[in-house]
Amino acid sequence: MEKPEQAIEGNDVQSKQSEKTTDTPKRTGSPRLHKALPAKPKPKSGTSTAAATSSVKTEGGSKAAQEPRPPTAGSLNYAQHQSALLPPGSAPQVPRERIDAKTDAASSSADQERQLGEQEKMDRDKADIRELLDEGRHQGVHEEAQDQLNRAPDNKCKTSPDESNAMQPRELSSATERLATGHLALAAFEACMADKNPIVAAKSSNVLRQFMQERRILWPESPGEGVHPLAVLLDLAYNWGIGVWFDTRLQLRANTRNLELLLTVGDMMPYWASYQRYVEKQDYEAYWKSFSVVFGGSGKSSPGAQHMKRVATAEAHICQEFTQVYQRTDKKPARIDIVNMSRYTPLISSQEWTENLNATATPGQRSGYGPIEKLLVSDTALLAVVSNLFGNYSRPQLLEHISWFFVQVFAPLVTRDIYSAMYRVKSAGDQQHRIFCTTEVEAMFGLLVASLYAANRFSAESRQMLDNDFFDEGLTVRDKIASLSSVDNAARNFIAEKLATAHSILWPPPDLSNGTSAVMHAIFSMKDTFVESWIEARRNTMRLAHSGPTFERELRFVRNYRLPFFAYDYLTNSVLVSLASLFDRAFVQFKGTASMRFGGIGFEYARQLVRAFDDVGLRVDSQGNIRDRLLSSLAINPSQCAIMGGDGIRELPALEVAYAAFKRRANESTLRTMKNYSEEQVFIITACFNLCRQPTTMRGVFAGGCNEAAANFAPFSQAFNCHKGATMNPTKT
Structure with missing residues (x-):
């Protein structure tokens, strides 16, 4: 990974109270892993919220902070790119x-x-x-x-609003x-x-309806003639950032003028699926009519109950299809010449892809997509689902689905x-x-x-510390893989180059x-x-x-309002970290001891970084080029290599990496987190807390198994004195 650069100068924090800072969190009477912020004070009558709470300790003091530059970010000059935008308002x-x-x-x-x-x-x-x-x-x-x-009794993983x-x-x-x-x-x-008020609501409705018509999303009217659903989906994703079925991202490389557009499964569908299941249990006809009234109808001309049921059934099916793609762990990325797209989407021809891409998703300074341009896809299963849906439903049915989905999501813009x-x-x-x-x-x-x-x-020191922690974990990954006797020089060079170009996306420009x-x-x-x-x-x-x-x-950036807080992008070799993770009490203690930092945010970061060398990551080089197969010396039995997912336990490699990085920093402070627990125990407790606290219905996507990883992790049995043959220290056969 790239070494974090030296800090750059930041702004003064304008607050007298900001000078009152502490280097470490203050511990209270009962030992706890995470210290909650105090409850938000209520302002007195006639006093604004800001005035009532103006006294605050801010991190970094009143001196000019040295702002760290995020790794690989460089210095940004936004003024040079004003031509890409509409005139400032x-x-x-x-x-x-x-x-x-x-x-x-x-x-x-x-x-x-x-x-x-x-x-x-x-x-x-x-x-x-x-x-x-x-x-x-x-x-x-x-x-x-x-x-x-x-509702779970004695559930120590649940979130308390008071501890936010x-x-x-x-x-x-x-x-x-x-x-x-x-x-x-x-x-x-x-x-x-x-x-x-009624006047503003009416204007809002007209504005949104006009936007929908321009996007060829007609509702409650019937879909228009000659409209291709693919064009509507591409337009929403590319031009408006609304990924109904898939999200798009233009891959702009400095050394080429060829267009490359990345398709990833849209993250709206999986989250919408749970809401859709809830709505289906309600009075669906009344639910439908209420939207019809908002969008200019009386509700009396709504289609029959059977039609509504068919639309609801189609929505449930489509949500389920994309949710399954979203949850897949054995993803297969691909870089595909547009002329060959029909091989992956038999029911959508390569010509249809080319025409609709040129109509909706071409940057202004480029001529368009030709046979030599490529589409990147995060998982070929996404294209298979898109193609199958075009076979299962007619174009008018797909357009009605897209329109109904949009209406349900964005009607609150109106009222x-x-x-x-x-x-x-x-x-x-x-x-x-x-x-x-x-x-x-x-x-x-x-x-x-x-x-x-x-x-x-976050002060300059806080940012630099976290960047350095991430950098150290990259070094740990490199050293662990390089120490394997089965890895040849070609593989070592591949690993070194990939880690050297890996970067984190966390801090704003x-x-x-x-x-x-x-x-x-x-x-x-x-x-x-x-x-x-x-x-x-x-x-x-x-x-x-x-x-x-x-x-x-x-x-x-990773969105701050939804899981996951951490992600790895195979094609850009980057770890994306949501700033929300730094406020979540499971991770926020990165300002504490090394055991807390590396057991919390360090462990979650490592879970993403090691994906660079899983079965998918080993097929993508440091430049995002996709290989047909693994490097021969890395295609080994996973049980021989903890960093590759030893014993098939995906959390174990990250646990190994985070723990090794923690031990490198174990002597940086003599502070102890808890009176009754060693720092090694605190590391493991924190890591397991992060795994167990995820919502159970999302466990297959974001969470992992603590017990299985810990039972196969030697430092756990040493820290908690588990004897050989115990459940948490099984004898290896």
Whole structure:
């Protein structure tokens, strides 16, 4: 892996209290692995949230912090790429829909009092965007799984809202002061949350319907003639960042002008599947009609119950198909000449791919896709499912499915009243709307929101320490594989080159973190309605991503509101880390002892890094070129090599790597995490906690088995004195 560069100078933190810092977390009476932040204080009557919580300790002190440059990120000059964006809008203003809503609510003194009470509650909600991100991660799409965890007796893995390491209002306010454009995210969130009067709601509906018509998504009308579903799917994914079936990413290489477009399974479908199962159990006809009313109909002209049932059945089937692809562990990436696409999608010809790609997914400065251009796919199973669905359903049926899916997901852009059709209890609908607004604000302002967090929470020293931890784990992987007697020189060179080019995507670009980026105003400006702002932000963000490799990379952050927090990209040889993982109490203690850091975020990082050398990773070289087969000397019995997944236990290699890196740093501090546990025990406890805490319904995708890995991990039996032949120290045969 590339060695983290020296720190660069950052901004001063403007707070007197920021000088009061501590190097290590303060331990309280009862020993615990993770220290929760204090509960958010409630402001006194007549006092703003920011004022009531202005006294805060911030990390990094009042001195100018030395901001570290993320490995391989380099220095970004956003101003050079302004031509890729629409002209910057005027200075952001309070959305007109919010002013209208307040005016209508002030018709009487009683209404004013009620409005003030509601506004105070909204202020608390909107200011704590980080807390809402946590809610969106654990509820909504994960609601069923989280309920199961919360009902489990003595479940030490469940999440307690009081122990959330959510970003507090005072911290968001402080971060906003450092970023001149920070108020944009808050304004957008408030606009999304606000009740919309009939005039604003009608305009919002018309704007969204116009957007849908331009995307050839007609609903509740019948699909248009001559529209290819593939064109609609490509347009939504490429130009708007809405991956219904698949997500797209333009691979821009500096040494070639050939176009390469990467297709990955869309992450919306798997999460939507649980909601779809819930909706099917409700009064589906009433549910359908409520959307029809929102989108301009009376609800009386809705199709019959049998038609609705067919649409619901098709949606359930399609969700299940893509969920299975999403959960596959034996993925097979491929780089395919477009002229040969029909070999992978027999029911969609190569000519259809070429025509629809050129119509919807060509960068402005390029001529288009020809026979020599290539499509990259993260898993050929994705193409097989797409092809099969074109055989199972007619084009009008597929278009109706896409339209109905879009309507269900994005109807709350128009009105929050739609939740009355989804949930019987109003509070559940209100909660879901906060989750919706949170996720959409991050989709619009992903880089900005990430920078708000990073600017206020992490000093230069913290960033450098974490970068160095990741770098050390890369060295550990290299050393462990190189020590294998069965690995020849060719394989060692392959491994060394891949580790040398591996990089992490975690910290936002330096320009944005320092509040100097002018590009944010070019992307985002508040319009009369939230829908208009939402459309403009999505359009401009995708244009920025397609303008050059620098922005494509920096915009490829893991979403902070959904699992997984960590991912490995085989084709770009990069580990993606969500900033949300640094606020989650299972990982946030990276500022603590080495046992806590490497047992927490270090272990999760290692779980992704070792994928570079699993059966899929060994077929992809450091430049993203895909090999037909494994290197011969690496195609060995996995039981001979822990780093390759010894004994078929996928967590064991990561445990070996993280533990070895931890032992390298074990002498960096004499502090102990717990009175009654050694640091070796704390490392293992932390790692196992991270594995067991995942929602049970998601276990096959994100979680892993602690017991099996620990039982085959020698340091575990040594740390906990497990005798030979015990369940957790079995005798090897």
